Each structure stands twice: as C-alpha cells, then as structure tokens.
Amino acid sequence: MNNLIKNIYTPILSLFLFAIGSGLLNTLLVFKLNSNGEGSIAIGAMTSFYYLGLVFGSFKIEKIIIRTGHIRTFSTFAAILTAAVLTHSLTYDLYLWLCLRVISGFATAGLFIVIESWLLTVGSNKNRGTMLSIYMVSLYLAQVLGQLLLKFNSPDSSALFIAIGITSVLSIIPLSLTKIQSPILEEASALSLKKIFSLTKTGVVGCFCGGLILSSIYGLFPLYLIQTTSSDFVITGMSVVILGGMFWQYPIGKISDKIERRKVLIFLSIGTAICSLLLIFAIQSIALACFLIFILGGLSFTIYPISISHACDSLKANEITSGTQALLLAYSLGAVMGPLISPIFMSLIGPNGFFVYMILISSFLIYYTFWRQSVTDTIEPDEPFITMPTTSPLISTLDPRGD
Secondary structure, X not given: OHHHHHHHHHHHHHHHHHHHHHHHHHHHHHHHHHHOOOOHHHHHXXXXXXXXXXXXXXXXXXXXXXXXXXXXXXXXXXXXXXHHHHHHHHOOOHXXXXXXXXXXXXXXXXXXXXXXXXXXXXOOOOOHHHHHHHHHHHHHHHHHHHHHHHHHOOOOOOHHHHHHHHHHHHOHXXXXXXXXXXXXXXXXXXXXXXXXXXXXXXXXXXXXXXXXXXXXXXXXXXXXXXXXXXXXXXXHHHHHHHHHHHHHHHHHHHHHOOOOHHHHHHHHHHHHHHHHHHHHHHOOOHHHHHHHHHHHHHHHOOHHHHHHHHHHOOOOHHHHHHHHHHHHHHHHHHHHHHHHHHHHHHHHHOOOHHHHHHHHHHHHHHHHHHHHHHHOOOOOOOOOOOOOOOOOHHHHHHOHHHO
C-alpha cells in the first residue's frame, strides 16, 4: 500500500489541485449567471456545453497525447483551462461564456486522460481497485473543498476566478516534477453503443439516466438552492451531496455483489425519487434537508457505477474495457441532455421543477428495469463492484474486471 501511494501521489496531487478549481467553477458560474438575471435555461445550457466539450475531448485527446507526450499535453491543457477561466473574469457575455465552457470541458478531458493514463503505468490487477478508490476519494474531496472556497469571497468578485486559475496552474507542478516514467499510450478500440445495447440494455439505460441526473445535480441543484434557501446553504448543500456520493458508493457496491444488480438499481431509483419528493417539503428544515441531500447524493451518484457493474456481468472479460468506454458515452449523452431538459421543468413549475424532473427520470428507470427483469433471466453478480468515475474513456483501462 505504501509503495502504491508513493507511485501515484504526484498524479493524484495534480488531479486534486485542478479538481478543486473545477468543483468551485461549476457552482460559481451558477451564482454569476443568476446575479446577472439569467434564468434556468441559460444556466442549464452552461452546464450542457461543458459536458459537450468534455465528451468531444474524451474521445479525441488520446491522439494528441500519443503525438506530444504526457507532461507537455497536461501543461498545454492546464494553460488552456486557466485562460478560459480567467477570461470569465474579464467580461460578461452569455454567448462568450458558453464557448468558454466548451473549451473548459475539452481542456478538462485532456487533464483527466493524462492523469488516468499515468496511473496505468503503476497499476496492476492486484491494486487497481484500491487505486480507483483513491482516485475517486481524491476527486470528490477536491470538489467539496472547491465548494467551501465560496465561503472566503463573494461570488460577485473576480477573485474566485483568479483562485481557480491559480489551482489550474499549480496542478502542473507535481506531474512536471515526478520521477515516474511517462507512459506509452496506445489507441484503444471500443465496442459500439449499438453493440453494447444489444448485450445489456439495462446497463446502457442506467448509465444514460445516471448522466441525466448527475449533470443536473451539478448544474441546476445550486440554482434550486439559491432560489429556495440562502447563499450559504448552497455551499453546504453542494458539499453534502458530493460527500454523500463518495460515502455510499462502497457499501452499496458491496451489497450489489451479493444480490442481482437490477434489484439494487431499482432500490437506488426508488430512493432517489422518494428523497426528491421529501426535499420539496423539507428544504426549509436545515438538519432534515442536509440528511436527505446526503442520502440523495449517495443514491443518485451510485446509479452509474451500479449500471456499469451490471453491464460487466453480461460481458466477456476481454470486452469489459471497450464496453465501459461505450457505456461512458451513454452517460455523457445523458449529461449533455440533462441540463437542457431539467430547466424546462423549473421554468414551468418553479424551483421545485428540479425535483419533479428527478422523480420522472428515476421513475422511468424504475419502470424500465422492472420491465427488463420481467422479460429476461436473472443475471447473478459475476464481476465485483468497482466504483467508476465519469471522467474519460481511458479510466476503463484501470478497471481490474477487464483482465
């Protein structure tokens, strides 16, 4: 374990530093857009454009790394991300900011892929599960810390954009000074989404719905909290939902190793719908709201990795790496669409339209999974649960189930 930490602490530290800024930026932009009089549609589009850049970058950047190397690629994309973030502080123009979010998403994909490919060089079948856990905990803790930075300055100030730029620049240092040999990255082939859908329909639909839900939580939940509570509680609420997502993945994953994962997926969807319904009435009670938000984070954040694990139960070992890349594409399509759909409910119904949207997506997943259970045989857990981040297709090669 000590040897593993020694080998991965530099790329993990780089991840931690730029993820602090990335987590802060998502929520900060919601504050900025709201203060400039933008509605939920514009705020949702801002999040959707970020995921659009992330999707495009995730499937295009490997060729750049192969051509230019890891350190130079990381430095380049960190510089691009810094420039995009700092440009936000210079002027406010909605259409310019939308373009900047696409650029930020593309650059962020590059940073994720460099770090994940670096981790491949020190990972083995025996420690990849541990390494993925360290990766996920670092990512979520950094996002929580990013939320807490909002307490130190007004969202109306440009200082927070500068702080995000600083974290992006600082993230270059650990990876640039590492003694770990730069890895050789080979181009990977992926199963088509159509092929993977024919093998595991529930897995694909679960990943797609996970994208619809999580992107809306990151992009529209802060707006909901701004409209229904106080600015201080936005920071608390976003921190608690991310911590819930981090805390509950492992115990729920272990449960899914013992019973059929579709039953777990139904439980997660029912729980997400119930928590969403209760939060409509409990949001003004701080203690109860925090408890429900923590549970909501744990349930909703786990839909994607449970869906991945269910899909892996239907795939051959040599199909898992390429299969999870296709499933990430399904998640990403949902992540692009979610922030465009959920604001419609908020515009028509009001702030509570956010949770109406959550209930409808969860209900659809409940219905679909029940239906698939009724027309197909029981699929017993075959591969162990592994918590999977939604960063880039390359992370699938760290999945020990693929060996």
